[in-house]
Amino acid sequence: HPPARGRSRNRRGHWLSARGRSSRPPRLALIAYAIFWTLAIVAFIGIEAGTIDPDGAFVGIATTVAPAAPLFAALIVLSITHGRAGLTRLWRSMVQWRVDPRWYVFVFIGIPLVMTAAVLILTGAAGLAALVANADVVLAQLPLAILSIAVFTGIAEEPGWRGYAQPWANRRYSPLIAALIVSTIWAVWHLPNALFNETAVSAAIHVIVTA
Numbered sequence: 233h234p235p236a237r238g239r240s241r242n243r244r245g246h247w248l249s250a251r252g253r254s255s256r257p258p259r260l261a262l263i264a265y266a267i268f269w270t271l272a273i274v275a276f277i278g279i280e281a282g283t284i285d286p287d288g289a290f291v292g293i294a295t296t297v298a299p300a301a302p303l304f305a306a307l308i309v310l311s312i313t314h315g316r317a318g319l320t321r322l323w324r325s326m327v328q329w330r331v332d333p334r335w336y337v338f339v340f341i342g343i344p345l346v347m348t349a350a351v352l353i354l355t356g357a358a359g360l361a362a363l364v365a366n367a368d369v370v371l372a373q374l375p376l377a378i379l380s381i382a383v384f385t386g387i388a389e390e391p392g393w394r395g396y397a398q399p400w401a402n403r404r405y406s407p408l409i410a411a412l413i414v415s416t417i418w419a420v421w422h423l424p425n426a427l428f429n430e431t432a433v434s435a436a437i438h439v440i441v442t443a
Contacts, residue, residue, distance in 0.1 A: 302392025
């Protein structure tokens with residue numbers, strides 16, 4: 233019976249269908265915030281008070297675990313709400329490489345250009361002068377930096393925000409509203425970075441670029 237087959241496809245179509253509607257990705261955001269903000273704030277206070285060694289084990293663990301908080305949050309929520317099937321589907325979405333080549337161009341060229349433009353807007357003539365003066369260094373290091381961010385930052389953050397929270401938002405809001413909701417939550421999540429040698433300008437750049 234065709235209607236039955238259609239319903240079956242819908243149930244299997246995405247891990248955020250059926251049971252997923254009750255899993256509430258706000259829980260993911262709360263877990264991601266709790267992990268990152270707690271570790272960052274504890275590390276900052278401890279270093280400032282002299283009770284935590286900035287080169288010690290705690291800071292080493294914190295700098296490894298905290299950036300991957302969205303990934304850990306997605307794994308926790310999915311394991312509870314969907315079990316092995318949800319984790320498997322998340323993994324498959326992470327290794328899906330067959331996408332339109334234009335997205336690769338956007339990731340490796342478009343995003344760096346947007347980030348550079350944001351820096352120049354906030355830093356003005358001084359930022360432009362520094363960019364021109366160090367153009368050879370920037371061109372030499374930029375490809376490796378982009379690849380590093382795409383791989384390591386992507387694995388740490390994308391599965392949680394884009395792989396889990398974004399599909400949930402897409403099912404409830406228009407594409408623009410859904411993107412704004414997830415991007416804002418994602419951007420604000422980065423705010424504790426301002427505690428560690430980031431100026432107000434660099435923190436603002438980080439939030440704006442993420443959003």
